Amino acid sequence: xxxxxxxxxxxxxxxxxxxxxxxxxxxxxxxxxxxxxxxxxxxxxxxxxxxxxxxxxxxxxxxxxxxxxxxxxxxxxxxxxxxxxxxxxxxxxxxxxxxxxxxxxxxxxxxxxxxxxxxxxxxxxxxxxxxxxxxxxxxxxxxxxxxxxxxxxxxxxxxxxxxxxxxxxxxxxxxxxxxxxxxxxxxxxxxxxxxxxxxxxxxxxxxxxxxxxxxxxxxxxxxxxxxxxxx
Numbered sequence: 001x002x003x004x005x006x007x008x009x010x011x012x013x014x015x016x017x018x019x020x021x022x023x024x025x026x027x028x029x030x031x032x033x034x035x036x037x038x039x040x041x042x043x044x045x046x047x048x049x050x051x052x053x054x055x056x057x058x059x060x061x062x063x064x065x066x067x068x069x070x071x072x073x074x075x076x077x078x079x080x081x082x083x084x085x086x087x088x089x090x091x092x093x094x095x096x097x098x099x100x101x102x103x104x105x106x107x108x109x110x111x112x113x114x115x116x117x118x119x120x121x122x123x124x125x126x127x128x129x130x131x132x133x134x135x136x137x138x139x140x141x142x143x144x145x146x147x148x149x150x151x152x153x154x155x156x157x158x159x160x161x162x163x164x165x166x167x168x169x170x171x172x173x174x175x176x177x178x179x180x181x182x183x184x185x186x187x188x189x190x191x192x193x194x195x196x197x198x199x200x201x202x203x204x205x206x207x208x209x210x211x212x213x214x215x216x217x218x219x220x221x222x223x224x225x226x227x228x229x230x231x
Contacts, residue, residue, distance in 0.1 A: 019171040020179040027088035027107055027169060031063035031114035034088075034107040036188055036209040036231060040181030043121055045157040046174045052131045052157055054147065055180055058120035058210040058217050060193045062104070064112060069199035072113035083165055084113035091175060093154075093164040100151030101160050105168060105177070119194075119208070120148045121157075122216040132156035149218040187212035189226035194219050 022041060026034055038059050045052045062070040071081045071094075083092050088107035092115050095101055108114030122143070123129035132146055136156045140146070147153040154160070159175065168177045190206040197203055209229060210217045 021169065021171075022177055022179055024169075027105075028109060029088070029107055030112075031061040031107050031116050032207060034105070034114075035059045035061035035116045035207065036190075036229060037183050038105065038116055038118070038177075039183045039188060039209060039211055040186050041183075042124070042178045042180035043118065043157070044171075044176050044178060045159065047131070047135075047158050049131050049134060049158075050127075052128050053124045054121035054128060054132075054153075054157065055124055056118055056121055057214045058118075058148075058208070060117040060119055060209075061207040062117060063108070063114045063207075067199070068202040069193060069196040070113065070115070081113065084115055085111055088114065089167055089169050091163055091166045091168055093159060093161050095161060096151070101154040102150040103154055103157075103159050103163075117150060118153065119150050120144070120210070120214075120216045120218045121153050122147065122214070143215040144218060146216075148216045152218075184231050188229040188231070190229040191221055191226040192224050194221070 026037055038056050041056050043054050043056055065072060065075045067073055072084050077085060080094060083090055084106055087110045090106050092104035092106050093101055103118045104115040106115050123132050135158045136146060138145060147156040163175050166173055166175045168175065170176055171178065188209055189212050190209050192204050192206060193208045206227060
């Protein structure tokens with residue numbers, strides 16, 4: 001049977017197998033705390049092409065009204081950023097350069113805008129990879145070309161703004177998170193975030209986190225050698 005793209009992004013289905021929820025404390029944490037804890041966790045996307053499960057391997061933290069890299073810097077509260085001012089748990093999906101969608105996990109308490117950008121994921125199985133390649137429409141065998149980057153992973157998982165606000169703790173929805181690998185057991189590196197020179201002194205803060213030597217990580221920033229990060 002050929003794979004067809006989804007026709008109803010918000011269609012709900014029962015979860016496959018026992019659902020392993022992430023602790024509520026992760027969603028209520030500040031983004032800087034939640035960002036490394038999301039590494040190794042499972043991102044599940046349901047489409048009409050079938051379920052796609054992937055492992056989070058790279059994240060970036062955007063936290064609070066003082067962070068000049070955040071959309072909510074200075075308390076900027078707009079139709080787009082309003083979701084960041086609510087309690088943690090929903091997806092924050094936005095479009096950049098008029099071309100690429102980005103997926104964020106809103107974290108923290110209400111009125112304290114926090115978000116973790118998901119920068120890279122890896123498919124868990126060959127079937128997951130096959131479905132991701134269908135949505136990406138690429139032939140490249142290089143792993144990072146598939147889902148190593150926020151725009152790439154959104155294309156590979158068929159994520160767009162219709163999923164903005166989706167509750168990521170609810171396993172009956174089209175997009176959700178569940179427990180995967182224990183991040184405490186992973187070799188984690190940290191370094192400056194990517195392409196946010198406009199953030200001035202906040203651009204150099206080591207708020208990007210990734211699994212060491214992982215093939216799906218989006219950027220190897222040789223100008224800023226990473227440092228080990230310990231949970």
